[in-house]
Amino acid sequence: MKRWGIVGGGLLGLTMAHRLAQAGQQVTVLEAAPELGGLASAWQVGDVTWDRFYHVVMLSDRYLRRLLSELELDAGIDWKVTRAGFFTGKGLYQLNNAIDYLRFPALNLIDKFRLGLTILYMARIEDGRRLEAVPLEDWLTRLSGRRVFENIWRPLLAAKLGDNYKKASASFIWSYARRFYAARQGGMKTEMFGYVPGGYARILECFAALLAREGVVIQTGRPVQRIVPERDGFTVTSGETAFAFDRVVVTAASPLAAKICEGLTEDERRRLQGVTYNGVICASLVLTRPLGGYYLTYITDRDIPFTAVIEMSSLVDAQQQFGGKTLIYLPRYVTGEDVFWGYDDVEIERRFLEGLRRMYPDVKADEILAVRIARARQVYAVSTLNYSDNLPPMLTSVPGLTIVNSAHIVNASLAVNETMALAEQTVERLLAREAGAAPANTEPDPAPLVTAT
Ligand SMILES: Cc1cc2nc3c(=O)[nH]c(=O)nc-3n(C[C@H](O)[C@H](O)[C@H](O)COP(=O)(O)OP(=O)(O)OC[C@H]3O[C@@H](n4cnc5c(N)ncnc54)[C@H](O)[C@@H]3O)c2cc1C
Known part of the structure; x- marks a missing residue:
């Protein structure tokens, strides 16, 4: 049994804590905010x-x-x-079925046909990895035309990416569309x-109670400032308090992780700080x-x-x-x-x-x-061009130090489901390493995680 310190009490950190505790490990979660849940x-x-x-x-x-x-x-x-609407500046239109679509005034018939073909084409792509090299705006404009891009795609992209859609690759829209296709059920074809x-307040309350029963120690209001590798494990400091762990998992966003972790290589720092x-x-x-x-x-x-x-x-x-x-x-x-x-x-x-x-x-x-x-x-x-090639490693060069966060959700959109998939896949890999003869984190990092719904 090892002492694991998890930095971050969002759903990624909590799910990892849960699976590690179930595997018999001793786990402490340190969360900076006064409450658990992070974005949720x-x-x-x-x-x-x-x-x-x-x-x-x-x-x-x-x-x-x-x-x-x-x-x-x-x-x-x-x-x-549920129903979806579109506000065009001239009015509010519903856009939920074929009839709404045919009536939708912001596109002419040819545009509607091109948009339909684009969506069908997208749905048939099995592996979006090659789309990482293709600029998003160029791809959609080529497939659907400029007018459709301005009247449909740009607002859809801005609703999720803001102006960062200009930096994104085509894999973004493909992965996002996939989550929505997956939500369409059998004959109903409706999301x-x-x-x-009670919302996430209730989910988090039940989750915290389950973790307590499993023996996980949770400390909120504990911003971690430094993680220092020692000869035998780590010293993790938050204010005046120092914690000793055998293994540390940081779930904070990549640039924040780069700031608090010592012993990383220059290349690891560059990659962590380079995530947009x-x-x-x-x-x-x-x-x-x-x-x-x-x-x-x-x-x-x-x-x-x-x-x-x-x-x-x-x-x-x-x-x-x-x-x-x-x-x-x-x-x-x-x-x-x-x-x-x-x-x-x-x-x-x-x-x-x-x-x-x-x-x-x-x-x-x-x-x-x-x-x-x-x-x-x-x-x-943001899934920028050639995103996977520039990803920071999850299993770092510091033995026993793992940095994992939503940047490792590749070719899938950010949602709690994908966050939990990432948590489970990561714990599986970490436990496999613990079970093997090699000391933790000394092998090269395998391919980035591709989580699928
Ligand atoms: C506007 C919006 C809408 C969303 N809609 C949906 C939806 O409809 N459905 C869905 O499934 N998902 C949705 N999501 C996504 C969902 O919220 C995320 O997938 C999930 O919450 C990510 O969890 P996380 O633990 O990876 O990150 P976070 O929640 O960001 O957790 C990271 C935690 O680390 C802590 N931390 C950072 N630095 C330190 C430090 N130095 N020391 C200690 N702690 C630290 C932070 O305080 C934070 O609590 C939405 C998100 C947003 C923002």
């Missing part, structure tokens, strides 16, 4: 407690649902067919989205009444300061979960250089509410009960 943590907006950033579960989320079963929460998932009543991250600035709003009833509304109008509208109450039972109120999210996915990082909450709120009123002129000031702004600088790594 919950907070309060007005009198509504829900996820800081919106989350859905998909029917096809195999890894996530297995964990939810272990927590005895899977059977309670509330599943729904089913779900949520656990997409961030998000996201407003949560509690309203007295529903908006348009679309779970997700894409936005083609470039003057709107957020990149999508997520109406959570179109999925979640508002009466039971939100006391009859409406919860919406306005995310702005951004590059690290975006001007909005320089604005305070008041300014962001002002600009976002102005944008919301342009989309929904009938929303009155007294119908908005509460607003809260969340920020996350490192949400996920």
Whole structure:
């Protein structure tokens, strides 16, 4: 049995802790924030407690649902067919089936045909690795035409990547589309989205209780500043406190990991610092009444300061979960250089509410009960050109030190399911090494993880 220190109490760190503890290891999780969950943590907006950033579960989320079963929460998932909308600047249109598509005014018939062919073509690609060498915008423009790119693809990409779509490779859209195809069920051909009543607050509470029963030690409010390899294990320091571990796993974003880990090679540092991250600035709003009833509304109008509208109450039972109120999210996915990082909450709120009123002129000031702004600088790594070739190694050159995070989710989009798949695959590899004759982490890092739904 080894003493494992896991830096980061997000779902990656917690899932790894769970699987390591099940394998009989002694595990401590150190989380910088006062609460567990990282991007999936919950907070309060007005009198509504829900996820800081919106989350859905998909029917096809195999890894996530297995964990939810272990927590005895899977059977309670509330599943729904949701609707999607498109705001073009001239109006709000629904886009859910063939009839909506034929009526959609932003594309002519030829454009619609080209877009349809592009999607069919994408669905037939089995391995997206070769697309890593192809610039995303060029690929989509070649396949669908400039007008379709501007009216459909750009808003879809901006809703997830902000301006970073200009740096991304074609593998991004392929992997994203794959998660959505996987969600389409048999004859229904309709996406089913779900949520656990109580949201991630409840999931995390049950997860923490399970980990405690398994003997995992969890310390929150413990930002790790230094990880120093010793002759025999590691010293990990957080403030005045030092911890001794035999093995350390860092789940923080790559540039943060580079800052706290000592003993890495120059090449490892360069790779860790070279990952391009997409961030998000996201407003949560509690309203007295529903908006348009679309779970997700894409936005083609470039003057709107957020990149999508997520109406959570179109999925979640508002009466039971939100006391009859409406919860919406306005995310702005951004590059690290975006001007909005320089604005305070008041300014962001002002600009976002102005944008919301342009989309929904009938929303009155007294119908908005509460607003809260969340920020996350490192949400996920942008799949830039030849991404896999430049990935930082997970099993580092420092024996016993592993650095793993969402940057290692390759050719698949970021979601809790993929995060958990990554956790399980990594633990499997680490335990295999422990079981083998070779000391940990002295073999070269095998190919990066390709997680599939
Ligand atoms: C806007 C948004 C929408 C999303 N929607 C969905 C969705 O609908 N469905 C879905 O499945 N997924 C969704 N996701 C993705 C999901 O949230 C992630 O897949 C998952 O939370 C990633 O977990 P993680 O542990 O890898 O990272 P994180 O949650 O970022 O965890 C890393 C943790 O490390 C901690 N840390 C960093 N540095 C240190 C340090 N020095 N010392 C100690 N601790 C440290 C951080 O505080 C953090 O808690 C969404 C994410 C966002 C942002």
